[in-house]
Amino acid sequence: MKFVYLVQGAAARLRKLPLPPDATVYALVYDEDVAFDFAKQTIFDPRCSFAAGRNQLGDVALAAESDADYFIFCDDDIEFSSGSFVEFQGFVERTRPKMATPLSQKTRATDAVNYDVEIQPAIVLDEQVVAIHRSVAGTDGVWPLTTEFDDISWWLPCQIFEYIALRTFGRHFHQYNKIVVENNTHTWRVGSANYKLTRNQVTEPLLTESLLIEYLRRRNIDYDPTVLRPWRNRFSWSLRRGRLGVKAVFRRIRVLGSR
Numbered sequence: 176m177k178f179v180y181l182v183q184g185a186a187a188r189l190r191k192l193p194l195p196p197d198a199t200v201y202a203l204v205y206d207e208d209v210a211f212d213f214a215k216q217t218i219f220d221p222r223c224s225f226a227a228g229r230n231q232l233g234d235v236a237l238a239a240e241s242d243a244d245y246f247i248f249c250d251d252d253i254e255f256s257s258g259s260f261v262e263f264q265g266f267v268e269r270t271r272p273k274m275a276t277p278l279s280q281k282t283r284a285t286d287a288v289n290y291d292v293e294i295q296p297a298i299v300l301d302e303q304v305v306a307i308h309r310s311v312a313g314t315d316g317v318w319p320l321t322t323e324f325d326d327i328s329w330w331l332p333c334q335i336f337e338y339i340a341l342r343t344f345g346r347h348f349h350q351y352n353k354i355v356v357e358n359n360t361h362t363w364r365v366g367s368a369n370y371k372l373t374r375n376q377v378t379e380p381l382l383t384e385s386l387l388i389e390y391l392r393r394r395n396i397d398y399d400p401t402v403l404r405p406w407r408n409r410f411s412w413s414l415r416r417g418r419l420g421v422k423a424v425f426r427r428i429r430v431l432g433s434r
Contacts, residue, residue, distance in 0.1 A: 176244045176245070176264075176267075176268045177199070177240070177242055177243045177244050177245075178198070178199070178243070178244070178245050178246075178247055178264050178267075178306070179199045179200075179201065179236050179240050179243045179245070179246045179247070180194055180198050180199065180200045180201070180246075180247045180249060180260075181200075181201050181202075181203075181229065181232035181233060181236055181246055181247065181248045181249065182194075182200060182201075182202050182203070182214075182232075182249045182250075182251065183202065183203040183204070183205075183225075183228040183229065183232060183249075183250070183251065184203075184204070184205070184250055184251020184252065185204070185205065185206050185207075185251055186204045186206055186207035186209055186211075188251035188252055189202055189204060189211065189251045190211070192249065192251065192253070193254070193255060193259065193260065194213065194260060195260050195261050195264070198213075198260070199215055199240065199243070200213055200214040200215060201214060201215055201216050201217075201218075201232050201235055201236045201239075202214040202216070202217045202218065202232075203217075203218040203219075203220060203223065203228045203231060203232050204217060204218070204219055204220075205219075205220060205221050205222070205223060205228075206221065207219075215239075216235060216239075218231055218232070218235070224322060224325040224329055224332075225320075225329045225332065225333075226319075226320035226321065226322045226325060226329070226332040227322050227325065229248055229319075229320055230319040230320055230322065232248070233246065233248070233312065233318055233319065234319075237309065237312055243309060244308065244309060245267055245306045245307065245308055245309070246306070246307050246309065247260070247263075247304065247305070247306045247307075248302070248304070248305050248306075248307065249303070249304050250302075250303040250304070250358065252303075252358045252359075253303050253304055253356045253357065253358050254356065254357050254358070254359070255277075255354070255355065255356055255357075256355045256356070256357050257353060257354060257355035258277065258351075258353055258354035258355060259354075262353075262354055263275075263277055263304070263306070263351065263354050266293075266294065266349070266351045266354065267306050267349075270294060270349055271308075272306075272308070272344075272347050272348060272349040273307075273308050273310070273311055273344045273347040273348060274297075274305060274306065274307050274308065274311060274317075274340060274344055274347070274348040274349070275297075275305070275306040275348070275349040275350070275351065276297055276300060276301075276304060276305050276306070276348075276349075276350055276351070277304055277350070277351050277354035277355060277356045278350060278351065278352050278353075278354060278355045278356070279300075279301035279303060279304075279355075279356055279358075280301070280356075280357055280358065281299060281300075281301040282298075282299045282300070282301060282350070283355075285299050287299040288350075288352060289352070290352060292352065293351065293352055293353050294349055294350070294351055294352070295349070295350050295352060296345060296346045296348060296349065296350065297341060297348040297349065297350040298341070298350070300336075300337045300340075300341065301358075302333050302336060302337075303356060303358050304356055311344075314339070314340075314343065315339075315394065316332075316335045316336060316338075316339040316340075316390070316394075317336055317339050317340045317343070320332045320335075320336055321335055321390065323390075324383075324386060324390075327383075327386070328383055328386075330383065331383045331386055331387070334383055334387055335387055335390055338387060338391075338402055339396075341402070342399065342402050
């Protein structure tokens with residue numbers, strides 16, 4: 176089984192990603208015009224959005240790697256507190272899902288994790304590491320991500336991704352509870368364009384449900400209000416937004432529920 180890694184972000188952090196030594200990698204960097212030794216191809220785009228960057232990487236790699244089974248989309252700031260990319264690949268190879276993700280800080284902050292099992296259907300997502308089978312490519316809103324709201328909020332493509340992915344693939348979207356990732360150095364600045372937030376998102380994220388509904392209705396996709404639901408937080412989850420100089424403590428985060 177062949178895996179391809181699609182990584183994007185700041186050059187210094189991409190160099191530190193704990194990728195497998197023999198990994199096939201495509202990289203997108205926004206702050207340094209560089210060709211990484213570890214990457215098969217490096218794209219320099221100083222003004223791309225989160226969604227546009229992932230789409231560029233996906234298009235290039237899908238065309239170039241016709242024998243690849245899974246594409247692992249990855250942010251630049253992740254670290255493993257349990258497991259590794261190699262172990263993550265092992266779970267994917269064993270369970271062969273449509274999509275898969277490790278356990279993230281965002282997910283652990285909720286009651287949506289069954290710690291008695293190694294593998295469960297994904298319920299609450301963070302897009303920082305997601306393995307996607309090539310057959311999923313072409314699923315609008317998942318791969319590719321939507322870019323039509325990039326001037327409003329970069330969170331919204333993630334919300335749309337989560338809704339459509341979890342509702343469409345359900346139990347075929349796996350979460351591996353023994354593989355745990357952190358992203359304590361998260362920043363939201365790309366080139367000269369700050370991470371865009373809708374009103375009030377500084378204190379509570381994902382207040383974009385009306386835009387999600389608009390997106391779905393224009394594509395004749397029914398909106399199921401049970402898909403988007405609040406999960407009780409086990410503890411407060413804080414997010415430092417890098418150069419924006421803002422620390423937001425989300426005591427109640429609206430997240431996407433079981434599909």
